[in-house]
Amino acid sequence: MDRDKMTKISNAPLLISLLNVINYLAIAEKSYLALTFLEQKWFVRRESGKGIYTQASSELQKIEQRSKPHLLQAPRQDGLEYLVSHIAEQLAQFVKARQEMMDFYMKLCNPKVETDYSEMSTILDTICERYKNSFHHPLLAPLKNSWTLETDIILSLLQARTAMSHWHFLPSLLRLHDAHTKLEVWGSPFKAKEPKKKLSAYVSVKNNVIPSLMCWLMRFYLALISKFSFYFHETLSKQSPPADIKSHLSNLSMDYTAILRTFPYLDSLPLSRVVTFQKKTDANYIILVFDTHGSQYTGHGYHFPVGFTEPPTGLDSFPAVFSYPRDKPIHLWPNVVMLLSESSGGNVERPTYCYDMQQQITYFIIKVDIKMSLLLVFEAKKSEKDTNISNFLQDMASCLRGTRLLSNLRQGSKN
Missing domain, CATH: 3.30.450.240 (Beta-Lactamase)
Known part of the structure; x- marks a missing residue:
């Protein structure tokens, strides 16, 4: 970077503030994907996932407030300051979306209330609709893509779970297929060395590099596949000769057994x-x-x-x-x-x-x-x-x- 650009950045306090917030968000995202916000604590620390997002939200609001007087006096004349303000505004929306998703996961696994998967699907669908156009700037495309894949996957899994509960074959099958396709896309960066290898194979390896949230969603998917094979066994058994069905189910059982050895809480078929x-x-x-x-x-x-x-x-x-x-x-x-x-x-x-x-x-x-x-x-x-x-x-x-x-x-x- 040449000296003129360095001088311009050093004279742009809003940009420096935004870069500091982005550093906060990088830590918060790592914590979010690791599901640390779900761990039981006696108090919420500033360093916890929710605490970092709250701090980032506060700093982004300050950037927006500081940039408004300048933009009102000379709108869009300072391209850098306008860009910083625009990015800060959209990042603030992203932080709100993340905070709502943390509340969503906490409600999903609340031990005091029986989980209503249909209700949880409706809640998630509302969150997706609220933020679908909120952080669309090209510079935020990686965040947008990750957010969309995550919410689409969990929504498809919840809808598949609900469809199975009412014994609806085709909706269950389509939702499971959609979840599987997007899980493989979302997890593709973590299997760059072996792109043809299934994500489930990485999940079954102890101390893998796959984030905890992604691992849990894959286990949710595998559990639903197991349930699907049980609920619709009669239908599936008519689609192939008995020997082929036995082979397919044994392959699924083998995949499940590998995961079961690493994660004993999962049930076999x-x-x-x-x-x-x-x-x-x-x-x-x-x-x-x-x-x-x-x-x-x-x-x-x-x-x-x-x-x-x-x-x-x-x-x-x-x-x-x-x-x-x-x-x-x-x-x-x-x-x-x-x-x-x-x-x-x-x-x-x-x-x-x-x-x-x-x-x-x-x-x-x-x-x-x-x-x-x-x-x-x-x-x-x-x-x-x-x-x-x-x-x-x-x-x-x-x-x-x-x-x-x-x-x-x-x-x-x-x-």
Whole structure:
């Protein structure tokens, strides 16, 4: 840089102030991507993620206030001062957007409130709409691109999660595909040496260079892929020969196993857990049941969007989404529907137990999603306190609800 330019910069106090703020923001961004703002603290320090953004916001406001008198006297005559003011104004909007996203993540993993994924999607969509045109200057393009990718990814994952809860095949599939595509784009700078390698392979390596936020979003995606393979197993199994399906699922299981070794809080494939449990306990039926009441039920797989499906009634209003090791017991379905109806208003955290003395059949039911319940049927008397059964039900509920995943998000950079 020549002497004239150095002199011009030294005589531009607003530019120097802006450069100092940008230095603050670089530290804040590193803290944000590391999720340190989610770590529990007794007080908010100035050095914490939220504290740095607050400090940066205050400094940016000062720059805007100091530049206004000069710009009013001679608008746009001083190109550098006008640029500094314009960048400061847009960076202030970026800081507000970051602060709202921190509040969003804190609400998403709030342990005191049951997470409503549909509501969280609406909140995030509102944030995206509010700031979509707020920091558009070409010099801020990297910040804008990173912000857009992050919010698009988490929004797609939340929408996929909501669609699965209502057993909508195509919306779930499209949202998962969108999230995967953008995760690979967002993570591409971190795999420059091996661009063909999947981001999930880096996430599974301990002490990797991938930021904590990106790692968590990839784990969220993998958890939803696992859930998708369980909820829509019947549809997926019809798309390929059994041998190919088994190969695809085993590959997914291998990917999950690698991640599981590094991050034990993640659950293995629900399908694998079901098969293992059935062999261990000789359960006669393990069934995932969908409650069609208040939902746009279309049945298994993809259906033409404008097509009309007659709402099911009676016993058909509780279809079996998945049944193992054999098809659902039609002769027992009236009892199942009655138990599901009775347990719908009960404690969702605890399984419902029922033993039919006349038929000598034991039922266990636990709600695993907004519209989904997991049913176990034993053609023998089983104890309500059987630890193998209760542990399996609680583990499956935790896996499908995403409880452990959100718990890990609360740990911030410690995960």
